[in-house]
Amino acid sequence: MNNSEQITLPLFLIKFGKKKHMKAFIEKGEIYFNSFEWFRKIEEEESNYLKECLRNNIPPDKNKLNKHQKDKNEGLETKHSVDFVEINLEGEIHRLNTGVNFLSLYQNDFNNLLSLYSGEIDRNKKNGIYQIDNKMLEFGKYAVFINDPKTFIERIRANYKLKNTVKKVTYIDKFNEDVKYDCFYKLDLFNYQNEFRIALEYLPDKKICIGNIDDISKLVKSKDILNIFYYKIT
Numbered sequence: 001m002n003n004s005e006q007i008t009l010p011l012f013l014i015k016f017g018k019k020k021h022m023k024a025f026i027e028k029g030e031i032y033f034n035s036f037e038w039f040r041k042i043e044e045e046e047s048n049y050l051k052e053c054l055r056n057n058i059p060p061d062k063n064k065l066n067k068h069q070k071d072k073n074e075g076l077e078t079k080h081s082v083d084f085v086e087i088n089l090e091g092e093i094h095r096l097n098t099g100v101n102f103l104s105l106y107q108n109d110f111n112n113l114l115s116l117y118s119g120e121i122d123r124n125k126k127n128g129i130y131q132i133d134n135k136m137l138e139f140g141k142y143a144v145f146i147n148d149p150k151t152f153i154e155r156i157r158a159n160y161k162l163k164n165t166v167k168k169v170t171y172i173d174k175f176n177e178d179v180k181y182d183c184f185y186k187l188d189l190f191n192y193q194n195e196f197r198i199a200l201e202y203l204p205d206k207k208i209c210i211g212n213i214d215d216i217s218k219l220v221k222s223k224d225i226l227n228i229f230y231y232k233i234t
Contacts (some may be wrong), residue, residue: 007167009153010118010196013146014132016222025144026217029067029155029210032205033112074095112203113183114156116146118168118196120226130228137222145225146159148216149196154199155210169193 014023016065024030121130146152153166167184171191175181177226 008122009149009166010168011120011149013149013152013196014117014119014225015144015146016117016136017142017144018140019142019219022140022142022144022219026104026214026219027212028182029112029213030207031156031210032207033200035112035200035207037045078196112200112206113192114198114200116196121228128159128194132194132226134226135192136226141222143220143222143225145218145220146213146216151216152213153198155213156208159208160200160211162202164199166196166198169195169197 015022017025021030021032049211117132117136119130119132121128162191169186171186173188175185175187184197186193186195215222
């Protein structure tokens with residue numbers, strides 16, 4: 001692998017989906033990586049539909065969109081200290097390391113992607129609320145909260161020996177025809193997804209299993225993690 005660099009990982013990651021898929025995600029480490037072409041097709045279809053609604057001054061039909069639904073809930077409480085954040089998930093305390101975590105990043109061509117929601121808090125604030133857009137509920141009623149992104153990614157790499165890379169998505173106003181974009185760029189209208197992607201070079205069956213991950217994750221209802229409250233401990 002060439003062109004190595006480092007990236008700072010998010011404080012936590014979240015995967016939204018159906019309950020049975022999320023249970024398999026935790027219990028077996030069963031992870032599906034869709035093709036880059038599949039992601040781009042879905043994004044282009046939704047983008048074109050929203051633009052058409054704007055041109056005709058009509059509200060979009062949520063049934064024609066992949067990820068639009070409103071809800072209001074509170075669920076997570078976090079305590080922010082100098083070295084860690086503690087998050088209470090349904091009575092269980094999850095400790096997140098707030099130290100700077102780095103991973104080597106390799107720039108190559110990739111065909112299969114895993115998309116996750118990336119979370120971070122403002123570590124300069126005494127307290128605050130980290131809000132997840134309620135449109136994320138359309139991805140699924142359940143979610144896997146990953147409290148140790150570095151270990152999670154390292155386990156994927158241990159089970160996948162070909163080229164791979166990870167990076168947060170960059171959101172832009174539009175795609176220019178004369179520019180070649182990789183899989184880490186999306187249109188700005190999708191920025192509520194706050195996406196972090198893990199990309200693999202080639203995965204014929206679109207699935208890998210990394211083993212049980214319940215030591216670094218928690219299954220929760222999606223509506224219960226829309227608002228994360230954190231408090232800095234001095």
